[in-house]
Amino acid sequence: MDFEDMLVQAADHLESGRYVSPYRLVMVDELQDASQARARLTRALVAQPGRHLLAVGDDWQSINRFAGADLSVVTGFHDQFGPGPTVHLTTTFRCHQSITDTAASFVRKNPAQVRKTVVSVHDRPIDRAAHEGVQLRTVASAAEVPRAIGDFLTQLRDAIHGGAIVADSVSVDVLGRYHQDRGLMPHAAPPEIRLAFRTIHSAKGLEADYVVIPNLSAGSYAFPSRIADDPVLALAMTGGDTYPHAEERRLFYVALTRARRGVLLISPEHNPSPFVTELIQDRLVRDVGPRPVATPRPGCRVGVLRQRSGCNGHFWGCSTFPACTYTCNTPPGPGERPSVTRSTTRRPAF
Template structure:
């Protein structure tokens, strides 16, 4: 049905371009590659340089290939597959991960030093995003490797809250703590920048109404924050659900006709988006999560010992069965027990409550649905 609707619009669009002598952007790429591949145009450039290669679509990769296909041509490309977050716009991760298959043999230089993040932030972000075997393996070393200063709210911290309605207050409390840290001399300088990074534009509604003196506050989506930085980053809506993080909104199947297949690792691009969010911060990151409905990313960070919960009440214990849900008290025919919040997707149950970072009980039961 989609194609029946699409082709008349496509044909009308192409006719309009032809009548007006116009060309759209994608056609520029394709037609330019056609000219180069056919020999109708020979590029005079011996060196082609490409930045942000992880955002390249197949059409852009094809044009780049065509520019360097003649003898004596060289390609210098810079890109980071861990920051590939634009698949919706046609970006093809394999252009980086299978670079030599696309462009031929050549040396690779790993840029492993970061001048932005504290080492603790870099380590947390790298361990999280580096689990995907479809990505390149690399280490990242920060020029700032001194110990974390808790009084300056450095590193990655988690604050659990009762509900999403508490997010503005949690952000406001954090801003007040930064103001106090500046006043007490724990933070050098007379001001800091704080970026609240939302998964969606609608997360802007979670912002507090005012910001204390000495704190420069801004809201951005994580996509728009790529390439930017701030002293501190707040990720305000780390909950589970459709409009949460990771997003569970499935792409429309018709998009498969136009964009490349994603890699098979669960939430692969959402994980890279989370990595981008974490690594925008120079000093510290605050993650805010509801205690009874945390994001799978939060439960994973807790289980891996990568984050400290500074909230008044800790996030519920992650389910050791699926590592996605959390354990909640339930009752059944045989009494009380702990079960996964994602039931029936996960049927893990236990008679005792395992604690994050503590050995799990060996005796568990599988109970029928009630």
């Protein structure tokens, strides 16, 4: 018997009348982490007349489906618990508005989630430093990530010494999608920097002055993850919504919103995460170089343009070829139209 079995048996006792709860008010926090068994027990606790339920949750932070969490407990709240008033808590006291706007614009695209607008009490950057908000740095390979993080820490140190950051020290959390991302950490940090590594799941509920997400690449052990759930585990998991990378998007939102002052995204220039591609296309991130990330394939959330050679010379084609045969003569910038929309006669010579 596991904990979920105990919840089910407890609900059985309440529903059958073998136990009558003396509690008139039931309060549930972190409702987005509730399983159907927990929802059933909660319904049973407030089924008698004169019982009231107060629940607090944020469906944008529903990231524990692997542990049985069911997003529909929040999105279908009134279907499960009956009618009642809903108050949207739309003010954040952590991030300033720049981070809030980027994170909210990214996560709210999923139509299955609750629509809301989030406003920060910090309508302007907290300090004068240029590294406030969400910025992107590209690297040639994973081997360059520790140095990129180290450069960022040095910038923060210099900003403290120069007065751009009004503080004696700042905290920086490096948030990895997996524990193995710890290997991307720099060997040391300046004494003014309180540096820590956490997985994004373990960082939920925490905060830091700055957040670094070090492995925004495409692939299996990347972000978003493409690792398939274990078939046995899948038997115990609730069905996910159909929006692409739905839970991974919410996980990215959680990572962004752990930061009070600024976020640094690190991405390989030739194999960027689809999330990076989307942020660039939507102009939600500031690119700080040193090289621009590969140009997103127009209209595609996965592929990027790479220079190829064919019988007619050099051209640009989608990285997902042969799944996508898109080509153009000149790579367009974000939001621009390509010089040639599509070619079906010229095939890349790979």
